[in-house]
Amino acid sequence: MKILKVNDQISIKRSVDNGTEEQRAIVKDIIESVRQNGDQALKDYTEKFDGISLDDFKVSQAEIEEAFSQVDGKILEIIKEAAENIRSFHEKQLRPSWMTTEENGTVLGQKITPLDSVGLYVPGGTAAYPSSVLMNVIPAKVAGVKRIVITSPPDKKTGKLPPAVLAAAKIAGAEEIYKAGGAQAIAALAYGTETIAPVDKITGPGNIFVALAKREVFGDVDIDMIAGPSEIAILADDTAHADEVASDLLSQAEHDPMASAVLVTPSSALAGQVSREVDRQLAELPRQQIAFQSIENYGAVYVAENMDEAIETVNSLAPEHLEILTENPMELLGRIRHAGAIFLGRFSPEPVGDYFAGPNHVLPTNGTARFSSPLNVVDFQKKSSILLYSEKALKDNGEKIAAFARLEGLEAHARSIETRLRK
Ligand SMILES: NC(=O)c1ccc[n+]([C@@H]2O[C@H](COP(=O)([O-])OP(=O)(O)OC[C@H]3O[C@@H](n4cnc5c(N)ncnc54)[C@H](O)[C@@H]3O)[C@@H](O)[C@H]2O)c1
Numbered sequence: 214m215k216i217l218k219v220n221d222q223i224s225i226k227r228s229v230d231n232g233t234e235e236q237r238a239i240v241k242d243i244i245e246s247v248r249q250n251g252d253q254a255l256k257d258y259t260e261k262f263d264g265i266s267l268d269d270f271k272v273s274q275a276e277i278e279e280a281f282s283q284v285d286g287k288i289l290e291i292i293k294e295a296a297e298n299i300r301s302f303h304e305k306q307l308r309p310s311w312m313t314t315e316e317n318g319t320v321l322g323q324k325i326t327p328l329d330s331v332g333l334y335v336p337g338g339t340a341a342y343p344s345s346v347l348m349n350v351i352p353a354k355v356a357g358v359k360r361i362v363i364t365s366p367p368d369k370k371t372g373k374l375p376p377a378v379l380a381a382a383k384i385a386g387a388e389e390i391y392k393a394g395g396a397q398a399i400a401a402l403a404y405g406t407e408t409i410a411p412v413d414k415i416t417g418p419g420n421i422f423v424a425l426a427k428r429e430v431f432g433d434v435d436i437d438m439i440a441g442p443s444e445i446a447i448l449a450d451d452t453a454h455a456d457e458v459a460s461d462l463l464s465q466a467e468h469d470p471m472a473s474a475v476l477v478t479p480s481s482a483l484a485g486q487v488s489r490e491v492d493r494q495l496a497e498l499p500r501q502q503i504a505f506q507s508i509e510n511y512g513a514v515y516v517a518e519n520m521d522e523a524i525e526t527v528n529s530l531a532p533e534h535l536e537i538l539t540e541n542p543m544e545l546l547g548r549i550r551h552a553g554a555i556f557l558g559r560f561s562p563e564p565v566g567d568y569f570a571g572p573n574h575v576l577p578t579n580g581t582a583r584f585s586s587p588l589n590v591v592d593f594q595k596k597s598s599i600l601l602y603s604e605k606a607l608k609d610n611g612e613k614i615a616a617f618a619r620l621e622g623l624e625a626h627a628r629s630i631e632t633r634l635r636k
C-alpha cells in the first residue's frame with residue numbers, strides 16, 4: 214500500500230458516476246416503457262436482463278416461510294438481536310409533534326406524519342445484504358410507515374430471492390416483496406403497475422442503472438441518496454496496532470473495487486507497518502481481486518506532520534466511516550466536524566456498525582458528510598406546520614400583514630386579511 218505525505222491536494226479519490234449517455238438513454242426508455250405498459254414491461258425486462266420468465270412478481274407467503282426455514286437457526290437469532298439493537302437506537306431518534314399556545318390565543322406547532330409508503334431496493338447478486346434490509350426497513354417501521362415494499366432482482370438460476378434477505382425482511386416486519394430489479398423496478402415503485410402500487414419514497418443502493426433511475430424519478434417521488442462506493446478513513450497514532458488498522462482498511466476495500474481506504478497518521482513508524490500489513494493480509498482474502506483494486510487505486514497511508522494536521526486532513530476528507538485509533542479517542546471527538554459514522558477505539562471496528570450496534574450503516578459518501586446524515590427515522594417522516602390565530606391575534610397584527618402583502622404587490626393577499634378586520 215502506498216505511503217504519501219499529507220499535502221493540500223489530498224482527497225479521497227471520488228467516483229461520482231453519472232453513467233454514459235447510452236446508459237442514461239436506456240434508463241429513460243425503461244422508465245417510459247414501464248409507465249406505458251406496466252407489468253408487461255416489467256416481465257419483458259426481467260426476461261431480458263435476469264433471464265427469468267415470471268408470471269407473478271410478488272413473493273408469496275409460502276416462499277417467505279420456506280426461506281425462513283432454510284436459514285440456520287443461530288443466524289436467525291443473530292439477525293433478530295441485531296434488529297433489536299437497530300430498533301432501539303432508531304427509537305431514540307423519534308421526536309413528538311408539538312404545539313404552543315400564546316396569551317392572545319395564537320396556536321403554532323409542527324405535526325409529524327410518517328410517509329404512507331416507501332420502497333426499498335435490495336441489489337441482486339453478492340451485494341444482496343440482509344443487514345441493509347434491516348437498516349432500511351427498521352427506521353421506516355419506527356417512523357410509523359404503514360406500507361413498506363421491497364424489490365430485488367430474481368436470482369438468474371433459481372428465479373428466487375436469497376433466503377437470508379427474505380428472512381431479514383420478515384424479522385424487520387416487511388412482507389410485501391417483489392422479484393424485480395434494475396431501472397424497471399424503480400419505475401414500478403415510482404409510477405406503479407397493475408401488480409405494484411406506487412410508493413412515496415425509494416431507498417436503497419444498486420448498480421448504475423438503479424442509481425440513474427432513482428435520479429430520474431426524483432421529484433415524482435422522494436429518494437434517500439445516491440450512495441457511492443464504501444469509504445473508510447482511520448486516524449491513528451503510534452499506540453494503534455498495525456494488524457488491526459490493516460484489517461479495518463481491508464474490511465471496506467473488499468466491498469467494491471472503487472471503495473476507498475485510507476490511514477492518516479502522524480507516526481511514520483505506524484505508516485510503514487500498516488502498509489506492509491495490508492499487503493500481507495490482502496494475499497489471504499477471498500475477495501482479493503476486489504480489495505486489491507480498491508487499495509491500489511483508492512487506498513493510501515498519509516503521513517501528517519502532527520495530530521493537528523491529521524485531524525484537519527480527516528475533516529477535509531469527510532469520510533463515510535472514520536475510526537479513531539489513538540491513545541484517547543474521546544479527546545479528539547470534539548474536533549471531528551465531518552464523518553458519516555465515527556468509531557472510537559480499538560474495540561469498535563467498523564463492522565460493529567455494519568451489522569450490530571444499532572446506528573444505521575447507510576451513510577453519506579463522496580464527501581457529502583459535510584452536509585448530510587446517516588439514514589434515520591426522520592427520512593421516513595414529514596412535517597406539517599400548524600397555525601391558529603384567534604380573532605384578537607388577527608386584529609392586533611392584520612394591518613402589518615396587509616402592508617407586507619402590498620409591499621410585494623399582492624393585493625388579494627392584503628384583502629384576505631382586511632375583509633376580516635372590518636367585521
Ligand atoms: N452503497 C452501498 O451501501 C451498497 C450496498 C450494496 C450494494 N451496493 C452496490 O449495488 C450494486 C449491485 O449491483 P448488481 O448489478 O449486482 O445488482 P443490482 O440489483 O443493482 O442490478 C441488477 C439489475 O440491473 C439491471 N441491468 C443489468 N444490466 C443491465 C443493462 N445492460 N441494461 C439495463 N439494465 C441492466 C437488471 O435489471 C438487473 O436486474 C453494486 O454496484 C454495489 O456496489 C452498494
Ligand SMILES: N[C@H](CO)Cc1c[nH]c[nH+]1
Nearest residue numbers: 342344345443444567574
Ligand atoms: N459498509 C457498508 C456501507 O458502507 C455496509 C455493509 C453491509 N454489509 C457489510 N457492510
Ligand SMILES: [Zn+2]
Nearest residue numbers: 464465468567
Ligand atoms: Zn461493510
